[in-house]
Amino acid sequence: MRFEELLERHERGQLTQAEAGEMLGISERSFRRWQGRYREDGAAGLADRRVGKPSPRRADAGELARARALYTGMYDGFTAKHFHEKLVERHGYRLGYTVTRLALQAAGLVRRAPRRGAHRRRRPRRPLPGMLLHQDAARHAWLAGRPPLDLVVTLDDATPGS
Secondary structure, X not given: OHHHHHHHHHHOOOOOHHHHHHHHOOOHHHHHHHHHHHHHHHHHHHOOOOXXXXXXXXXXXXXXXXXXXXXXXXXXOOXXXXXXXXXXXXXXXXXXXXXXXXXXXXXXXXOOOOOOOHHHOOOOOOOOOOOOEEEEEEEEOOOOOOOOEEEEEEEEOOOOOO
């Protein structure tokens, strides 16, 4: 329904194809394609044509079955990475590591790695000055013949240019 509204606005001259495509989150070229399909087949022409079709890049089911059999037979307990290295090295395996790991996880042969803790996540900058301050200090005999003095530096991580 949204496409139809934008198409009408385009045909009335209120929107360019680029603007209509941007509002739909697609390119200008895709909008032109959709426009042609809509004229030929109506709303049915806008349906995703890939639904029900397997990907042409789908991994060979026989090769994945062979990998699962080798894992349970010879390499039980190996990590997915180490197992994939052995498959490539000793068995002429051609599929990628990620496909292999996902197949082993789906079969319940390998557990997923635990998610990383919050302490490893990058902290966003604080939006307001003074919200996070960094301080450093150094004691040094700055002036001849006087006792050592402390130099304290404070840096505000939210202040631009600091």
